[in-house]
Amino acid sequence: MRAMQATPSASNLPLVRRLEAVGFRAWPAASVIYDGSWQIRLAGGHPSKRLNCVVPLDPSDFRDMDLRLEKAGKRFQAYGRPLILRETPLAPTQLVEHLSEAGWKRFETVNVMTADLARLALPDTIDHLPTHDVSRFIDASLLVAGEDPALKPALAEVLNAIKPAKGLFTIENSAGGPVAVALCVQDNDLAGVMGLAVAASARGQGRGTEILSSALRWARISGARSAWIQVVADNLAALGLYRKFGFRQAYQYHYWREA
Structure with a gap:
């Protein structure tokens, strides 16, 4: 078939x-x-x-x-x-x-999905500047996503191997704990947003909108004209967020494995 x-x-x-x-x-x-x-x-x-x-x-x-x-x-x-x-x-x-x-x-x-950054209504200022502390960003990412802390060395290897400019974004709560993270990679006129995650305890509070706005604003200031993201097709909450920012589907890809 x-x-x-x-x-x-x-x-x-x-x-x-x-x-x-x-x-x-x-x-x-x-x-x-x-x-x-x-x-x-x-x-x-x-x-x-x-x-x-x-x-x-x-x-x-x-x-x-x-x-x-x-x-x-x-x-x-x-x-x-x-x-x-x-x-x-x-x-x-x-x-x-x-x-x-x-x-x-x-x-x-x-x-x-892709979006035209020139058409996006973004804040004039960046609410959250990217951090240069890779280790702290990784700790926040693993905690927010609920992933195994043992993955830290492997994730550090991936992040340090990224050659284009990268922005590491985190949002913390009043107690200093991370509640949202995002990685933005600016490659000439294209910027990719990856690893965007919001802690379960902070969902529904606009944190996703807040950190995505900062990442895209940083990318536009850095010279990107278009943005792209990759999101699992059944993640309805993420799809709703990205569509709100003007992202539209460019294509799909699929993973296959042996039965």
Whole structure:
């Protein structure tokens, strides 16, 4: 059975390629190799799916699919990772059909959204300036997101490997505890907002709007003209926030794993 795929028109594929490229630079994997046009991304310490996946980047490159998937699987096994493939609109239709017929399953869909920063009504001043204390930002991020503190060294490795300019944003409550975090990476005229999270105890208080406003204002002052985000398709609260800021869907991607 042919898998359904939301595919932009050919005229939109250059945008997809550009957003994929800035996304790779904004969230760099420790190991990146190519098998033809398939990018194989792996990270020994951090379990992020974006850091540990195969990403086909040419719709015409579908030769020797079984052999190449088998070779990729051995690389993932060496890292102690399950083999995951990320299907963007650049993935060959033949490969997507092959995965479906071979029993692979889609297990997550992510929306990539963009906004024109020039059209956004943002405050004249930045309420929260980015911090330069990477260690403190990581501690806040792990606490707000409820993630394992043991991930700190791996997250530090990822953040320190980001080459474009980055803004690390945190909001604290009156007691000094973190309640919201966001990472903004400004790459020439594009800025990506990632890792935006609000503590469960602070939701519904406008903290998401507050920290996103600061990140986007910083990006615009720094020279970005457009912003992009990636958000899981069933995260309705985040989608509502981003749409309020003028973000609209550019494309979707999907994660696949063996059954």
